[in-house]
Amino acid sequence: MPTIPSPLPGVFYRRPAPDQDPYVTEGDQVTEGQTIGLIEVMKNFSELKATAGGTVKEFLVEDESDVSVGQDVAVLE
Amino acid sequence: MSGPPTHRVLVANRGEIALRVIRAAHACGWEAVAVHSDADADSRWVALADDARHIGPSPARRSYLDIDAVVQAARDSGCTHVHPGYGFLAERPEFARRVTEAGLTFVGPSAEVIESMGDKASARRTAEQAGVPVVPGSEVVADVAAARAAAADVGFPLLIKAAAGGGGKGIRVVRTEDELEGAVSTAQAEASAAFGDGSLYLERCIEDARHIEVQVVGDSHGNVVHFFERDCSVQRRRQKLLEEAPAPGLSPALRDEITDAAVRLAAEVGYQGAGTVEFLVEGERFYFIEMNTRIQVEHPITEMVTSADLVVEQLRVAAGEPLSVAQEDIVLSGAALEFRINAEDPEQDFFPSPGELTRFDPPTGPGVRVDSGFVAGGQIVPYYDSLVAKVIVHGRDREEALARAEQALTELTVDGVVTTRGLHLSLLADEEFRRGGVTTTWFEERSAAPAGSTPD
Numbered sequence: 001m002p003t004i005p006s007p008l009p010g011v012f013y014r015r016p017a018p019d020q021d022p023y024v025t026e027g028d029q030v031t032e033g034q035t036i037g038l039i040e041v042m043k044n045f046s047e048l049k050a051t052a053g054g055t056v057k058e059f060l061v062e063d064e065s066d067v068s069v070g071q072d073v074a075v076l077e
Numbered sequence: 078m079s080g081p082p083t084h085r086v087l088v089a090n091r092g093e094i095a096l097r098v099i100r101a102a103h104a105c106g107w108e109a110v111a112v113h114s115d116a117d118a119d120s121r122w123v124a125l126a127d128d129a130r131h132i133g134p135s136p137a138r139r140s141y142l143d144i145d146a147v148v149q150a151a152r153d154s155g156c157t158h159v160h161p162g163y164g165f166l167a168e169r170p171e172f173a174r175r176v177t178e179a180g181l182t183f184v185g186p187s188a189e190v191i192e193s194m195g196d197k198a199s200a201r202r203t204a205e206q207a208g209v210p211v212v213p214g215s216e217v218v219a220d221v222a223a224a225r226a227a228a229a230d231v232g233f234p235l236l237i238k239a240a241a242g243g244g245g246k247g248i249r250v251v252r253t254e255d256e257l258e259g260a261v262s263t264a265q266a267e268a269s270a271a272f273g274d275g276s277l278y279l280e281r282c283i284e285d286a287r288h289i290e291v292q293v294v295g296d297s298h299g300n301v302v303h304f305f306e307r308d309c310s311v312q313r314r315r316q317k318l319l320e321e322a323p324a325p326g327l328s329p330a331l332r333d334e335i336t337d338a339a340v341r342l343a344a345e346v347g348y349q350g351a352g353t354v355e356f357l358v359e360g361e362r363f364y365f366i367e368m369n370t371r372i373q374v375e376h377p378i379t380e381m382v383t384s385a386d387l388v389v390e391q392l393r394v395a396a397g398e399p400l401s402v403a404q405e406d407i408v409l410s411g412a413a414l415e416f417r418i419n420a421e422d423p424e425q426d427f428f429p430s431p432g433e434l435t436r437f438d439p440p441t442g443p444g445v446r447v448d449s450g451f452v453a454g455g456q457i458v459p460y461y462d463s464l465v466a467k468v469i470v471h472g473r474d475r476e477e478a479l480a481r482a483e484q485a486l487t488e489l490t491v492d493g494v495v496t497t498r499g500l501h502l503s504l505l506a507d508e509e510f511r512r513g514g515v516t517t518t519w520f521e522e523r524s525a526a527p528a529g530s531t532p533d
Contacts, residue, residue: 009431010459011136017270040136041459042420042429064136 002052003060003072010041012048012073014063022063028056036074039067052076084396085110086184087151088126089172090162091141092450092464094372095122098160101388110154112147114140116458122450128154135460141165148175158395160184164462167371168195184395185350186370193346194368198240198278204365207345209338212357212364214280224261224279228254231279237261239268240276247271250282283364285516286357288312289324290369291339292379294387295348296394302404303336304383307375310517311504313427318520319501320375321414322382325475325513328361335363342368351376351391357517374417374467377448381413381471412475414482419463422495431459435493437466440485444471444478457494465496475513479505 006012014022014037024036035047036056054076061073084107088098095111099122102109111126116135123129130150133140140146142165151159159176161167161184174188185191194200201211215227217240228235228251237260239247247268249260261277269275287310295301308324309317323332339354342365353369376387385402393401421427434455439447449466451457457465468485472478486502504510509519 008459041431042461042463044429064139066135 001057002054002076004036004048004051004074004076005070005072006039006048006067007069008039008041008046009068010039012061012063012065012067013038013040014059024056026056026058030054030056048073050076084158085156086158086160086392087112087154087156088160088162089147090165091117091120091122091461093448093467094162096125096450097388097448098162099126101386101392104386104389105392107392110156112150116460120450121452121455130154135458137165137460144172144175148179151176151181152179156181158182158184161371163371163373170195182395184391186348186352190346190348191370194370196240197238197242197367198276200367203345204342207341209342209365210363212280212283212366215278217276217278221258221261224257227279228257231281234282234284236280236282237264237277238280239264239272240278241268241272241274283357283359284518286359287324287514288355288517289327289335289358290353290355291336292353292376292387293339293343293348294351294390294394294400295343296400297349297397298399300400301340301343301348302400302402302407303340304379304385304387304407305409306332306335307378309375310515311520312517313520317375317417319414319416319504320378321412322378323409323412331361331363338365350394351387375415377446377467377469378413378415381446381469382409382411383407384410411471411473412478413469413471414478416468416482416486416501417464417497418466418468418489418491419497420457420465420494421463421497423497423500429459429463430495431457432494434491436490438490439466440468440488442484444481445485465491465494479511
């Protein structure tokens, strides 16, 4: 199954802002290039984009927790 | 020798500024208590403090920005004072208020002063009351119609700015009337999201100006003095890259006017503590833009040219003592520059470069000072800002300071992360920079130039 790895070390966020809805939730359809979260590194925010299209099966990284380079953040099917 | 210290300061910050405050506290005979997140448990400033408190997990929002945790740490560790450093909670009025409510002394101005200077529209009004020139602009505008009416007075190009703004958020450049409506709504949305307040005002866009700021310190006895000015015009996306003091080529008359204006503004609000009044300077004219109610990253260059210890002054003033110097005792001597060595890759659009400092050899030598929170083997973690070290140099004149800067930056060795060191060396070799007096757009225009402009 395809996965979406983080290209950066940092903190993973599922929401654009604390008071907003997550970009996507389990079961959602995503297209390649769609933003599924943010990675914060040294006060810079980068969008984490789907590397392929599919259905989001699960997130492997909790919201607001650490992620390392290459670590899989989500699984698609 | 005196007895045990009666003052104990909680250092509500991390990195080089935490270490800077700890050193100043010790110089005053105070004790210093560090706070740290998970990621910073083994840090240099924690080791050098008299006591340390863990305040939460690594993300700043859950540690250094957690007001409850920081105030609790101050109370639990028996502190009398709290120094906020810069960034994090330093300019949050609610933090100053909570510290005071806990029966402790905040090292800085009152919550009310932080609040009134933090609101840009109210700071402009205060400046006008003090007879300090402000960038021509409007009061807060409620909607697009009001913005249109105000724009007719202000003229184009103009800036739309968030009243509660900071850090470049909620700012839009508007060149024509057609762009106004869209810019008002996006700036309003951005300001609401970032600051919880969508209030906007308009300001004339001054495009070719220098960013010159004046260091002031006030005490609780009604004294306000200035420690001359710094030139912080070398900026990228409104972030300062390097700073120098004094501002090269500034006429003595303009220096007198701008420093007087800064002192008048600080006195107008009864300012206590260290603060910086920022101006745009266009030829011989200057305009107030904002006041930073805290110690700043670039304070060491002012210390180099005035022999002051600004953090010690902050602590003295917070303890109710008068300033250690009168205005006539503060004399400019020589020239100083500060280079921010950030873990960023200038060749990759300044992309952050976290990692382990596998090697870190700071420069030494005459007129060289390095402020850093790190030693070799330390980690530049992704949670906080990218500052690895500040290389500060002083010379009898600007020429000597530039030569010492080149030597110092050549000696500096940092391995394990990519830094801005090479960029600074290329700036030092740039003829326009060496002449002095570049404006705030200079760096980005230089970077956009086709040839001979790539940092090494």
